[in-house]
Amino acid sequence: MRYVEARDAATMDGLRLALTVGVPGPWSQAAMFMFDFKGIDYVPVAQYAGEDNDDLVAWTGIRNAPTAVYNDEAPRSNALDIVALAERIRPEPRLVPEDPAARQQMYGISWEICGEGGFGWTRRITMRTPLPPEYQALADTPDDGVPPLTNRTNMARDYRSPDAEVAAAEARLCAMLDYFAELLTKQQRRGSPYFVGNAVTACDLHWAAFSALLDPLPHEQNPMPNWLRARYSYIGDTIARHKHEILLEHRDHVFREHLSLPLRF
Ligand SMILES: N[C@@H](CCC(=O)N[C@@H](CS)C(=O)NCC(=O)O)C(=O)O
Structure with a gap:
């Protein structure tokens, strides 16, 4: 870009x-x-x-x-x-429901995904653990993407968390994943592939973006540098047990119907 x-x-x-x-x-x-x-x-x-x-x-x-x-x-x-x-x-096409209850639900889910203390924030905390050898090998494989961060001071300062938050991050993340999957399952039973109501809203696009921290799309669709792919892909055994299929089905549906691939960055 x-x-x-x-x-x-x-x-x-x-x-x-x-x-x-x-x-x-x-x-x-x-x-x-x-x-x-x-x-x-x-x-x-x-x-x-x-x-x-x-x-x-x-x-x-x-x-x-x-x-x-x-x-x-x-x-x-x-x-x-x-x-x-x-x-x-540009109000149309809408991404925010007109109905106040649906709107509150939509903004609440979006906050859970991308707000401070939400899914993205919490997942970033869990990324501090060392990578196992196979992921480290991927991270160390050179490619033509941008090189790994050279200045870590700013991000360490901006995104630092108290020890208690770090210790609790994995369980907090798993609870969020279970909750998102539960919402989508309820919606599926109602016949909707979206988080809120029967139409796509901002929180669906938020999940499409943030699901990369759980399971990045393949290189052809998401040509990200290897060092970052390794980081985003390694989730460990505990989080893996909460990587519910419906979360990825939702992501795929949103990309197919409402967004375009490959990602640009
Ligand atoms: N401003 C966003 C959060 C943005 C954010 O956390 N950005 C990070 C994503 S890892 C970033 O820009 N990192 C690169 C950097 O800090 O230079 C919000 O409040 O919703």
Whole structure:
């Protein structure tokens, strides 16, 4: 994908979206999915994983990705704020239910997937464990993707968690996976392949993006660097027992019907 540097994007109008360069970061991918689904054009802006990103910070106040800036409005970096922005810029096709109860349910599920303490956040904590040899071998296999992080200081500072949270992360993650699978199973019994009601909503796109942290799509559809594929793919025996088939069926359905592949990053 072609990225504009932050210092140039800062002087432009319209929608600009800072995205992590060269990797399918789930928060970045999810933000793209919202705008792509609605056919909203945006200028992709380069955010470099782990780096200081001084120009981006000077412009938006935010070092990581994604951040959406629409005209002269305040920058938005929270996943749910980005959904609301997309919905406002182009209401149709809808990603947010009109019915208040369904809307509350949708935002709640999205929060569980991508909010602080949610699935993505918690999965990132579980990724700190060392990789077993076969995954380490994959991680060490060079490819033409972006190289592994050189600056780990920023991410270590930004995403640190208390010891108690680290210890509890795996069980917390498994409980979330069970809950998502239970919701989808109930919906399947009602005849719907979606999390809420009978139509696709933002939380379905969120799960399509974040499921990569459980089971990344194959290289042809997700040409991510080996070091990151190894990290995303290794989940360990406990989480593997909670990787319910219906979660992946849902992901496949959403990509097939509502998004396009291969992923771009
Ligand atoms: N701003 C997002 C969270 C974004 C986030 O955690 N981004 C990480 C994904 S791993 C990132 O940009 N990492 C690269 C970096 O920190 O440089 C939200 O609040 O919903």
